[in-house]
Amino acid sequence: xxxxxxKPETTIRHKDIIQQKPFLYKVYTRWYAGFAEAxxxxxxxxxxxxxxGGGFLKEVMPQVYTSDILPLPYCDGCFxxxxxxxxxxxxxxxxxxxxxxxxPDPAAFLKEAERVLVPxxxxxxxxxxxxxxxxxxxxxxxxxxxxxxxxxxxxxGGPLSGSNQALPWxxxxxxxxxxxxxxxxxxxxxxxxxxxxxxIISGGLSKPALLPSFMYGAVTxxxxxxxxxNPLFALFQTIKIQKKEH
Numbered sequence: 001x002x003x004x005x006x007k008p009e010t011t012i013r014h015k016d017i018i019q020q021k022p023f024l025y026k027v028y029t030r031w032y033a034g035f036a037e038a039x040x041x042x043x044x045x046x047x048x049x050x051x052x053g054g055g056f057l058k059e060v061m062p063q064v065y066t067s068d069i070l071p072l073p074y075c076d077g078c079f080x081x082x083x084x085x086x087x088x089x090x091x092x093x094x095x096x097x098x099x100x101x102x103x104p105d106p107a108a109f110l111k112e113a114e115r116v117l118v119p120x121x122x123x124x125x126x127x128x129x130x131x132x133x134x135x136x137x138x139x140x141x142x143x144x145x146x147x148x149x150x151x152x153x154x155x156x157g158g159p160l161s162g163s164n165q166a167l168p169w170x171x172x173x174x175x176x177x178x179x180x181x182x183x184x185x186x187x188x189x190x191x192x193x194x195x196x197x198x199x200i201i202s203g204g205l206s207k208p209a210l211l212p213s214f215m216y217g218a219v220t221x222x223x224x225x226x227x228x229x230n231p232l233f234a235l236f237q238t239i240k241i242q243k244k245e246h
Contacts, residue, residue, distance in 0.1 A: 003157070003158050003160075003161035005158070005160040005161040006070075006157075006158030006159050006160050006161050008070045008071055008072055010160075011053050011054050011068070011070055011072060011160070012054070012072065012073075013054075014053065014054030014205050015053075015054035015055070015056070015074075016054075017054070017205050018054055018055065018056070018205070019056075021202065021203065021209060022209075022212075022213030023198075023201065023202040023203070023209040023211065023212070023213045023215075023216055024202040024203065024204065024205075024209065025213075026202075026213060026216045027195075027198050027199055027202050027216075028055060028056065028097075029060065030198075030220070031097060031126055032055075032056070032057050032059075032060040032061070032097075033060065034124075034126075034238060035057065035060070035061065035095045035097075035124055036060055036061050038093070038122070038124045038240065039061060039064075039092075039093050039095075039124075042092040042093045042120070042121060042122060043092050043118055043119075043120045043121060044092060044118075045090060045091050045092030045093070045118045045121060046065060046086065046090055046091045046092060046093075047061065047063055047064045047065065047091075047092060047093045047095070048064070048065050048067065048084075048086070048091050048093065048094050048095070049064050049065065049066045049067060049094075049095045049096070050067055050068075050081045050084075050094060050095070050096050050099055050109075051067075051068055051069070051081065051096055051097070051098075051099030051102070052066040052067060052068050052072070052075050053068060053072075053097075053099075054205075055097060057095065057097075061095075064095065065077065067079060069081070069159045070159060070160075081099070081103050081109040081112070082103065082104070082105055082108035082109050082112060083108075083112065084112045084113075084115075084116050086116045087116070088115050088116060089116070089117070089118050089119070090116055090118065091116045091117055091118065091121060092117070092118055092120075092121045092122075093121060093122055093123075093124060094113055094116075094117070094121075094122070094123045094124070095123075095124050095125070096123070096124070096125040096126070096127075097125070097126050098126065098127060098128070099125070100125050100127050100167060100168050101127060101128060101144075101154075101163050101164055101165045101166070101167040101168060102154065102159065102160060102162060102163045103154065103167075104153060104154045104162065105152075105153060105154075106152055106153075106167060106171060107152055107182065110179075110182075110183050110186065110241075111183070113186070113241075113243075114183055114185050114186055114243065117243040118243070119243055119244065119245040119246075120242065120243065120245045121242070121243050122189070122240055122241060122242040122243065123239075123240070123241040123242075124238065124239075124240055125168070125238070125239050125241075126236055126237070126238050126239075127165075127167075127168035127236065127237055127239060128146070128165040128166070128168065128169075128235065128236060128237070129169070129193050129234045129235055129236050129237040130148055130166055130169035130173070131193065131230075131231060131232055131233060131234050131235075132232055132233075133196065133232060133233040133234070133235070134233075134234065134235045134236075135148070137200070137235060138165050142165070144163045144164075144165050145163060145164050145165065146164070146165040146166050147164050147166055148166040148169060148170065148174070150164050150166060150167070150170060151170075152167070152170065152171060152175075154167070168237065168239060169237075172188050172191065172239055172241070173191065176188065184244075185243055185244050186241050186242070186243060186244070187241065187242050187243075187244055188239065188240075188241055189240040189241065189242045190238075190239070190240045191237055191238075191239050191240075192237060192238045192239075193230040193231060193234035193236075193237050194223070194227075194230060194234055194236055194237070194238065195223065195234060195235050195236040196223060196226055196229075196230065196233035196234050196235055197219050197222060197223055197226075198216070198219050198220065198223065199235055199236070200235070201215075201219055
Protein backbone atom coordinates (compact mmCIF):
# COMPACT_ATOMS: atom_id res chain seq x y z
CA UNK A 1 0.00 0.00 0.00
CA UNK A 2 1.39 3.43 -0.98
CA UNK A 3 2.21 5.73 1.90
CA UNK A 4 0.04 8.85 1.79
CA UNK A 5 3.18 11.03 1.67
CA UNK A 6 4.26 9.38 -1.58
CA LYS A 7 1.11 10.28 -3.53
CA PRO A 8 1.30 13.25 -5.95
CA GLU A 9 -2.00 14.50 -4.52
CA THR A 10 -0.33 14.98 -1.12
CA THR A 11 2.43 17.13 -2.63
CA ILE A 12 -0.15 19.19 -4.53
CA ARG A 13 -2.00 19.67 -1.24
CA HIS A 14 1.26 20.80 0.37
CA LYS A 15 1.59 23.43 -2.36
CA ASP A 16 -1.83 24.81 -1.40
CA ILE A 17 -0.88 24.82 2.30
CA ILE A 18 2.29 26.83 1.64
CA GLN A 19 0.35 29.37 -0.40
CA GLN A 20 -2.33 29.70 2.27
CA LYS A 21 -0.03 30.13 5.30
CA PRO A 22 1.50 33.64 5.10
CA PHE A 23 4.25 33.06 7.68
CA LEU A 24 5.34 29.80 6.03
CA TYR A 25 5.17 31.45 2.60
CA LYS A 26 7.58 34.13 3.84
CA VAL A 27 9.97 31.46 5.14
CA TYR A 28 10.07 29.83 1.70
CA THR A 29 10.38 33.20 -0.03
CA ARG A 30 13.47 34.11 2.00
CA TRP A 31 15.09 30.75 1.39
CA TYR A 32 14.38 31.06 -2.34
CA ALA A 33 15.87 34.56 -2.31
CA GLY A 34 19.05 32.95 -1.01
CA PHE A 35 18.98 30.55 -3.96
CA ALA A 36 18.56 33.50 -6.35
CA GLU A 37 21.52 35.30 -4.76
CA ALA A 38 23.65 32.17 -5.16
CA UNK A 39 22.53 31.75 -8.78
CA UNK A 40 23.75 35.25 -9.65
CA UNK A 41 27.32 34.18 -8.91
CA UNK A 42 27.23 30.99 -11.02
CA UNK A 43 28.65 30.54 -14.54
CA UNK A 44 26.47 30.25 -17.65
CA UNK A 45 24.34 27.14 -17.87
CA UNK A 46 21.04 25.54 -16.94
CA UNK A 47 19.58 26.14 -13.48
CA UNK A 48 17.86 23.01 -12.16
CA UNK A 49 15.69 22.46 -9.12
CA UNK A 50 15.48 18.85 -7.95
CA UNK A 51 12.52 17.85 -5.78
CA UNK A 52 10.44 20.94 -6.46
CA GLY A 53 7.52 19.37 -4.57
CA GLY A 54 4.97 21.85 -3.30
CA GLY A 55 7.34 24.79 -3.54
CA PHE A 56 7.33 27.82 -5.80
CA LEU A 57 10.96 28.55 -6.74
CA LYS A 58 9.89 29.36 -10.30
CA GLU A 59 8.02 32.43 -8.99
CA VAL A 60 11.34 33.77 -7.66
CA MET A 61 13.62 32.36 -10.40
CA PRO A 62 11.53 32.06 -13.62
CA GLN A 63 14.51 30.63 -15.52
CA VAL A 64 14.84 27.54 -13.27
CA TYR A 65 13.95 24.10 -14.66
CA THR A 66 11.75 22.49 -12.01
CA SER A 67 11.61 18.73 -11.50
CA ASP A 68 10.35 16.10 -9.12
CA ILE A 69 10.39 12.33 -8.82
CA LEU A 70 6.58 12.44 -8.67
CA PRO A 71 4.53 13.44 -11.72
CA LEU A 72 3.37 16.94 -10.81
CA PRO A 73 1.38 19.01 -13.33
CA TYR A 74 3.32 22.22 -12.69
CA CYS A 75 6.88 20.80 -12.94
CA ASP A 76 9.00 20.94 -16.09
CA GLY A 77 10.36 17.40 -15.65
CA CYS A 78 9.83 14.15 -13.78
CA PHE A 79 12.93 12.08 -12.93
CA UNK A 80 15.05 10.73 -10.10
CA UNK A 81 17.96 12.71 -8.69
CA UNK A 82 20.02 9.56 -9.20
CA UNK A 83 19.51 9.70 -12.99
CA UNK A 84 19.47 13.25 -14.35
CA UNK A 85 18.54 13.31 -18.08
CA UNK A 86 20.92 16.11 -19.06
CA UNK A 87 24.18 16.11 -20.93
CA UNK A 88 27.63 16.37 -19.33
CA UNK A 89 28.83 19.84 -18.31
CA UNK A 90 25.50 21.47 -19.07
CA UNK A 91 24.15 22.69 -15.74
CA UNK A 92 25.37 25.70 -13.77
CA UNK A 93 23.31 25.24 -10.62
CA UNK A 94 21.33 22.53 -8.84
CA UNK A 95 18.96 23.77 -6.13
CA UNK A 96 17.35 21.56 -3.49
CA UNK A 97 15.14 22.44 -0.52
CA UNK A 98 14.78 19.61 2.02
CA UNK A 99 15.36 17.03 -0.72
CA UNK A 100 18.84 15.53 -0.24
CA UNK A 101 17.87 13.58 2.88
CA UNK A 102 15.14 11.77 0.91
CA UNK A 103 17.42 10.47 -1.88
CA PRO A 104 17.81 6.68 -1.45
CA ASP A 105 21.39 6.65 -2.78
CA PRO A 106 22.92 10.12 -2.26
CA ALA A 107 26.25 8.99 -3.72
CA ALA A 108 24.51 8.20 -7.02
CA PHE A 109 23.08 11.73 -7.06
CA LEU A 110 26.47 13.28 -6.29
CA LYS A 111 28.03 11.29 -9.15
CA GLU A 112 25.32 12.60 -11.50
CA ALA A 113 25.83 16.15 -10.23
CA GLU A 114 29.57 15.80 -10.79
CA ARG A 115 28.79 14.79 -14.38
CA VAL A 116 26.18 17.39 -15.37
CA LEU A 117 27.62 20.46 -13.61
CA VAL A 118 29.82 22.83 -15.58
CA PRO A 119 33.19 23.59 -14.00
CA UNK A 120 32.49 26.25 -11.38
CA UNK A 121 28.85 25.17 -11.17
CA UNK A 122 27.38 24.32 -7.80
CA UNK A 123 24.78 22.44 -5.79
CA UNK A 124 23.00 24.72 -3.31
CA UNK A 125 20.87 22.86 -0.79
CA UNK A 126 18.95 23.76 2.36
CA UNK A 127 18.75 20.78 4.68
CA UNK A 128 18.19 19.90 8.34
CA UNK A 129 21.14 20.82 10.55
CA UNK A 130 22.72 18.65 13.23
CA UNK A 131 22.85 20.72 16.42
CA UNK A 132 21.81 19.88 20.00
CA UNK A 133 18.50 21.73 19.53
CA UNK A 134 17.75 20.33 16.07
CA UNK A 135 18.51 16.79 17.24
CA UNK A 136 16.02 17.20 20.08
CA UNK A 137 13.34 18.65 17.77
CA UNK A 138 13.79 16.20 14.91
CA UNK A 139 13.96 13.12 17.12
CA UNK A 140 10.95 14.03 19.26
CA UNK A 141 8.62 16.22 17.21
CA UNK A 142 9.10 15.20 13.57
CA UNK A 143 7.80 12.18 11.67
CA UNK A 144 11.01 11.72 9.64
CA UNK A 145 13.94 9.71 11.09
CA UNK A 146 17.04 11.55 12.30
CA UNK A 147 19.92 9.09 12.69
CA UNK A 148 23.41 10.65 12.89
CA UNK A 149 24.93 7.17 13.19
CA UNK A 150 23.44 6.07 9.87
CA UNK A 151 25.27 5.25 6.64
CA UNK A 152 24.99 6.85 3.19
CA UNK A 153 21.65 5.28 2.25
CA UNK A 154 17.96 5.76 2.94
CA UNK A 155 17.10 2.18 3.80
CA UNK A 156 13.34 2.06 3.35
CA GLY A 157 10.28 4.02 2.30
CA GLY A 158 9.05 5.81 -0.78
CA PRO A 159 10.13 9.10 -2.39
CA LEU A 160 8.90 11.21 0.53
CA SER A 161 8.20 8.70 3.29
CA GLY A 162 11.78 7.39 3.16
CA SER A 163 14.43 9.65 4.67
CA ASN A 164 17.19 10.27 7.18
CA GLN A 165 17.33 13.96 8.07
CA ALA A 166 20.91 13.54 9.32
CA LEU A 167 22.22 12.50 5.87
CA PRO A 168 23.59 15.94 4.89
CA TRP A 169 25.56 16.15 8.14
CA UNK A 170 26.74 12.53 7.76
CA UNK A 171 28.11 13.01 4.24
CA UNK A 172 29.35 16.61 4.26
CA UNK A 173 30.51 16.92 7.87
CA UNK A 174 30.98 13.58 9.65
CA UNK A 175 32.37 11.80 6.57
CA UNK A 176 33.86 14.82 4.81
CA UNK A 177 37.17 13.10 4.06
CA UNK A 178 35.36 10.12 2.51
CA UNK A 179 33.24 12.51 0.42
CA UNK A 180 36.42 14.21 -0.83
CA UNK A 181 37.94 10.85 -1.76
CA UNK A 182 34.84 9.62 -3.62
CA UNK A 183 34.09 12.87 -5.45
CA UNK A 184 37.41 14.54 -6.26
CA UNK A 185 35.78 17.05 -8.64
CA UNK A 186 33.40 18.34 -5.95
CA UNK A 187 34.26 20.63 -3.07
CA UNK A 188 32.20 21.64 -0.03
CA UNK A 189 32.64 25.41 -0.24
CA UNK A 190 30.45 26.43 2.68
CA UNK A 191 28.07 25.14 5.35
CA UNK A 192 25.97 27.88 6.92
CA UNK A 193 23.80 27.12 9.95
CA UNK A 194 20.59 29.16 10.29
CA UNK A 195 16.86 29.38 11.07
CA UNK A 196 16.49 28.26 14.70
CA UNK A 197 13.03 29.82 15.04
CA UNK A 198 11.18 30.73 11.87
CA UNK A 199 10.15 27.30 10.61
CA ILE A 200 8.88 26.15 14.01
CA ILE A 201 6.92 29.38 14.41
CA SER A 202 5.44 28.96 10.91
CA GLY A 203 3.92 25.63 11.94
CA GLY A 204 5.34 23.96 8.85
CA LEU A 205 2.98 21.95 6.69
CA SER A 206 1.04 20.28 9.47
CA LYS A 207 0.53 22.70 12.39
CA PRO A 208 -0.91 26.22 12.76
CA ALA A 209 1.48 29.16 12.89
CA LEU A 210 2.46 30.27 16.39
CA LEU A 211 2.62 33.95 15.40
CA PRO A 212 0.87 36.10 12.76
CA SER A 213 2.76 36.80 9.56
CA PHE A 214 3.42 40.47 10.44
CA MET A 215 5.76 39.16 13.18
CA TYR A 216 8.04 37.55 10.59
CA GLY A 217 10.43 40.52 10.57
CA ALA A 218 10.73 40.48 14.36
CA VAL A 219 11.46 36.75 14.29
CA THR A 220 14.19 37.10 11.66
CA UNK A 221 15.72 39.97 13.65
CA UNK A 222 15.72 37.72 16.73
CA UNK A 223 17.47 35.04 14.69
CA UNK A 224 20.16 37.53 13.69
CA UNK A 225 20.75 38.33 17.34
CA UNK A 226 20.94 34.60 18.06
CA UNK A 227 23.32 33.85 15.16
CA UNK A 228 26.41 33.32 17.39
CA UNK A 229 24.45 30.47 18.96
CA ASN A 230 23.58 28.80 15.65
CA PRO A 231 26.01 25.89 16.31
CA LEU A 232 23.75 25.04 19.25
CA PHE A 233 20.28 26.00 18.01
CA ALA A 234 20.10 26.11 14.18
CA LEU A 235 17.47 23.84 12.64
CA PHE A 236 18.69 24.20 9.05
CA GLN A 237 21.91 24.53 7.07
CA THR A 238 22.67 25.85 3.60
CA ILE A 239 25.37 23.79 1.92
CA LYS A 240 27.23 24.86 -1.22
CA ILE A 241 29.10 22.18 -3.15
CA GLN A 242 31.05 23.38 -6.16
CA LYS A 243 32.52 21.53 -9.11
CA LYS A 244 36.20 22.39 -9.34
CA GLU A 245 37.34 24.37 -12.35
CA HIS A 246 40.59 22.47 -12.85
